[in-house]
Amino acid sequence: MKLVFILGDQLSHTLSSLKGCDAEHDLIFMCEVNEEATYVKHHKKKIAFVFSAMRHFAEELKQKGFQVEYIKLDDNGNTNSFSGELKRALEKYKPESVILTEPSEYRVLKEVEGLQKDLDIPVDMRPDDRFLATKEEFAKWAQGRKELRMEYFYREMRKKYNILMDGDSPQGGNWNYDSENRKPLKERLNVPDTYKGQVDDITREVLDLVADKFYDHFGDLEPFFFAVTRDQALYALDKFIDERLCFFGDYQDAMVQGEPWMYHSHLSLYINIGLLNAMECIEKAEAAYKQNAAPLNAVEGFIRQILGWREYIRGIYWLKMPEYETENFFGADRELPWFFWDAHTQMNCLRQCITETKENAYAHHIQRLMVIGNFALITGLSPEEVNEWYMIVYADAYQWVELPNVTGMILFADGGVLGSKPYASSGSYINKMSDYCKSCRYKVSKKNGPEACPFNYLYWDFLIRNHDKLKNNHRLGMIYSTLHKMDKEKVEAIKEDAERFFRALENGEKV
Ligand code: FAD
Ligand code: DLZ
Ligand code: SF4
Numbered sequence: 001m002k003l004v005f006i007l008g009d010q011l012s013h014t015l016s017s018l019k020g021c022d023a024e025h026d027l028i029f030m031c032e033v034n035e036e037a038t039y040v041k042h043h044k045k046k047i048a049f050v051f052s053a054m055r056h057f058a059e060e061l062k063q064k065g066f067q068v069e070y071i072k073l074d075d076n077g078n079t080n081s082f083s084g085e086l087k088r089a090l091e092k093y094k095p096e097s098v099i100l101t102e103p104s105e106y107r108v109l110k111e112v113e114g115l116q117k118d119l120d121i122p123v124d125m126r127p128d129d130r131f132l133a134t135k136e137e138f139a140k141w142a143q144g145r146k147e148l149r150m151e152y153f154y155r156e157m158r159k160k161y162n163i164l165m166d167g168d169s170p171q172g173g174n175w176n177y178d179s180e181n182r183k184p185l186k187e188r189l190n191v192p193d194t195y196k197g198q199v200d201d202i203t204r205e206v207l208d209l210v211a212d213k214f215y216d217h218f219g220d221l222e223p224f225f226f227a228v229t230r231d232q233a234l235y236a237l238d239k240f241i242d243e244r245l246c247f248f249g250d251y252q253d254a255m256v257q258g259e260p261w262m263y264h265s266h267l268s269l270y271i272n273i274g275l276l277n278a279m280e281c282i283e284k285a286e287a288a289y290k291q292n293a294a295p296l297n298a299v300e301g302f303i304r305q306i307l308g309w310r311e312y313i314r315g316i317y318w319l320k321m322p323e324y325e326t327e328n329f330f331g332a333d334r335e336l337p338w339f340f341w342d343a344h345t346q347m348n349c350l351r352q353c354i355t356e357t358k359e360n361a362y363a364h365h366i367q368r369l370m371v372i373g374n375f376a377l378i379t380g381l382s383p384e385e386v387n388e389w390y391m392i393v394y395a396d397a398y399q400w401v402e403l404p405n406v407t408g409m410i411l412f413a414d415g416g417v418l419g420s421k422p423y424a425s426s427g428s429y430i431n432k433m434s435d436y437c438k439s440c441r442y443k444v445s446k447k448n449g450p451e452a453c454p455f456n457y458l459y460w461d462f463l464i465r466n467h468d469k470l471k472n473n474h475r476l477g478m479i480y481s482t483l484h485k486m487d488k489e490k491v492e493a494i495k496e497d498a499e500r501f502f503r504a505l506e507n508g509e510k511v
Helices: 034-038 044-063 082-093 106-119 135-142 150-161 201-213 230-243 268-273 278-290 296-320 348-360 365-378 383-393 399-410 427-433 454-465 474-485 488-506
Strands: 002-005 027-031 067-071 097-101 123-126
Touching: 002 082, 027 044, 027 082, 044 067, 044 201, 044 268, 067 082, 082 106, 106 123, 106 399, 135 150, 135 296, 150 296, 230 268, 230 278, 278 296, 296 399, 348 365, 365 399, 365 427, 365 454, 383 399, 427 454, 454 474, 454 488
Parallel strands: 002 027, 002 097, 027 067, 097 123
Antiparallel strands: none
16 A cells, blocks of 8 residues: 655645546545644634645545545644644555655655655655756756746746747737736726635634644634635636736736736646646636736736746745845845834825735735835845745745745845846835825935835935945946936935934834
8 A cells, every 4th residue: 555645735636646547446645733733823714725625635635535644733633734734644555655646845755755765665756847848958058057037937938838829929929918918907907806706614613723732823704715636726817817817917016905816817826836837827817818818918927937937946946945035145144123013104005915924824926025125125124034924924825836936036135036136216206106105104205304204214324334245246236327326415314314214213203
């Protein structure tokens, strides 16, 4: 008998470890463990989502005729760690070997490898073929390149899978249609609601468990509306393709107060956990283009996120771990402000994005990048604390995707492996792409003084503070030449405003 160990983000019926599984003789093993729910104190909605999706998946496997041992969190004897539970299962069933699809995170991979040595049992660790580029393929692409830019990797992936191709050329003549994308939401559009599922008995039991055991974790547990089965996730995918994809490109960067979902897909949590397959999302979007149901700028933009960014991010993670975890190019060490947890800040953009994160365990990319991330970058927050926060608060967070996005994309803490320049910006970008500034206590048009938008002076202060590290970055040449032309009084005013802001933060005042 073989034991197939399935982890909580491996809920795919086509998983490599399930290939060849013998329903009569083999045993599928899954376990809920406290260690996974608390190594960072995940958002309550995320834990409920993972446990409910795991329980539904186990039921589906049983209905298909497989033998499944499923350990619930509050089952008697649960040792609450993967190692402890696997050891118990091995003692109980004495299988001849363990089959496992490789864990998505370095931490868990090392734990399983350690266990394999300790227990001296053959482990058949199979590649995770749900990803579209293998680790080896990415490493080969990266080898010898001066710069690892996503755009070039993405073109290789388009060719490899023949997606949006016209022979050897990209559909429509361009690889990328971003110049047609990223409009602010001017007129009030009727943004459709996101997928909202019913709570069934399995989910109800999980919600009660999470409310009881993880009451002190961040975030609102209810209302709970995520899809927790493959059928529900497929419905959510179709809903996106039918209702939102056509505007995905146009409003990809737009932020509107009271509209957390915009025209994004809200599929990352389902893809990351295995309920949806990345390629089926890409194929459905391409089919919508072929049927004239969505324009090329929207479809290409969406496909680039999955076939390009998602795979590239995972490639960087495995290329750079474990060193990537401790990168800190700027030597940033400021503590995370308390308002990251309770949204009590007068900066309306941050208040809106953090409140929505707390309610939904979701914020869209530009909120994560240009509002929260931008603030973390220009105020010099500690990469360790920022990474922990992002791992906690989003339902789609796993280290393989969270870490490169935070350390590389927002904090530039890797010194430019992932991005060619830091994504720092003043309040004018937020004002252009959102309606947040209209209801803010600060004035985005003011550059200095207590009424000024803090992003305005913190942006310049960041460039001044990190001059030595950034002065040779050719993409910042124009900005530094503007800075060098600024008169002394202006530079002093920027520094004084930033100092006052940091002092207020340190004193726990509401900024
Ligand atoms: P859409 O805007 O609809 O995009 C479609 C899909 O493309 C997503 O579902 C996702 O699978 C993929 N995608 C888009 N951008 C990225 C990216 N930069 N990296 C990887 N995949 C991408 N994504 C996560 O899945 N988990 C995380 O923990 C995570 N942390 C992030 C932290 C920061 C600081 C930033 C800037 C981005 C982070 N992202 C993360 C990437 C991106 O913001 C989310 O994937 C996206 O917001 C999820 O919402 P959506 O499904 O509506 O995405
Ligand atoms: C995120 C998560 C949580 C909260 N709990 C569990 C769990 O109890 N059991 C489980 O198998 N997986 C869980 N997960 C997902 C894992 O963290 C994820 O599968 C690994 O980190 C992948 O390396
Ligand atoms: Fe944010 Fe500044 Fe606009 Fe206020 S004025 S919402 S702080 S960008």
